[in-house]
Amino acid sequence: MKKALTIAGSDSGGGAGIQADLKTFAAHGVWGTSAIAAITAQNTLGVTAALFLPCDIITAQIEAVTSDIGVDAVKTGMLATAAIVYAVAEALARFTMVNVVVDPVMVSKSGAVLLAGDAVDAMRKQLLPLATVVTPNAEEAEALTGLTIRTVDDSRLAAQRIHDMGPAAVIVKGGHLQTADVVDVLFDGHDLMEFRHARVPGTNTHGTGCTFAAAMAANLALGKTIAEAIPLAQAYVEGAIRHGAAAGRGVGVLNHFWNGAARLER
Numbered sequence: 001m002k003k004a005l006t007i008a009g010s011d012s013g014g015g016a017g018i019q020a021d022l023k024t025f026a027a028h029g030v031w032g033t034s035a036i037a038a039i040t041a042q043n044t045l046g047v048t049a050a051l052f053l054p055c056d057i058i059t060a061q062i063e064a065v066t067s068d069i070g071v072d073a074v075k076t077g078m079l080a081t082a083a084i085v086y087a088v089a090e091a092l093a094r095f096t097m098v099n100v101v102v103d104p105v106m107v108s109k110s111g112a113v114l115l116a117g118d119a120v121d122a123m124r125k126q127l128l129p130l131a132t133v134v135t136p137n138a139e140e141a142e143a144l145t146g147l148t149i150r151t152v153d154d155s156r157l158a159a160q161r162i163h164d165m166g167p168a169a170v171i172v173k174g175g176h177l178q179t180a181d182v183v184d185v186l187f188d189g190h191d192l193m194e195f196r197h198a199r200v201p202g203t204n205t206h207g208t209g210c211t212f213a214a215a216m217a218a219n220l221a222l223g224k225t226i227a228e229a230i231p232l233a234q235a236y237v238e239g240a241i242r243h244g245a246a247a248g249r250g251v252g253v254l255n256h257f258w259n260g261a262a263r264l265e266r
Helices: 017-027 055-068 082-094 117-130 138-145 152-163 208-221 226-242
Strands: 003-009 031-043 046-052 073-076 100-102 170-172 181-187 192-198
Touching: 003 017, 003 055, 003 208, 017 031, 017 208, 031 055, 031 082, 055 082, 073 208, 082 117, 100 117, 100 208, 117 138, 138 152, 152 170, 152 181, 152 192, 181 226, 192 226, 208 226
Parallel strands: 003 031, 003 073, 073 100
Antiparallel strands: 031 046, 170 181, 181 192
């Protein structure tokens, strides 16, 4: 049985964060475990409150999972503060985590800031060098690099700049760009590759970033390469958007089980 660990914040509305990650793992037949870094009061309209957990509790959750159940891939999401970023990075290094997918969550779909300013620098210096792959959208890539990203060429340059910060590979997602198709750019230190897919109409997009990164982690846990995992994650997110629903009065949510329940892969 393959296992994946998510280290992120919760979403009381269920569309993003820990809840989206666990649903994505389950949909891929991967056993999901979690270490909660923050508790948010969040729904489809936005984030109204947040509580950041103590670093020793976050570390204890990670240790509880790794010492007993084991981890074939790990995905990080909302980490909120520099102290939490440092604690998570220390735990990833101490437990020699593999297949580390870093989703550098900085701003929610509704515009709420989810990562403190000093935590961005901590992420650059402490967390990114431990990553197998980093999955920023254009806005997050801008915050990490200081570049302005408007075109696919900009994404290509940003991917190279972020790679210089230490991760093994970088995927700059193209969903926020004003292009006809969505173009996700991968740089692995040697090759720049583009993965294109059609834009999906509709507004059921709450949690797409979390879901893409979680799908990447699940596929890596299942033995896929990064290049193999990207189109699989793209297709999964596309299907989840197409089959999504207006669960509340704000941004609609994804249907993480659109392709049917999956058995645990052994």
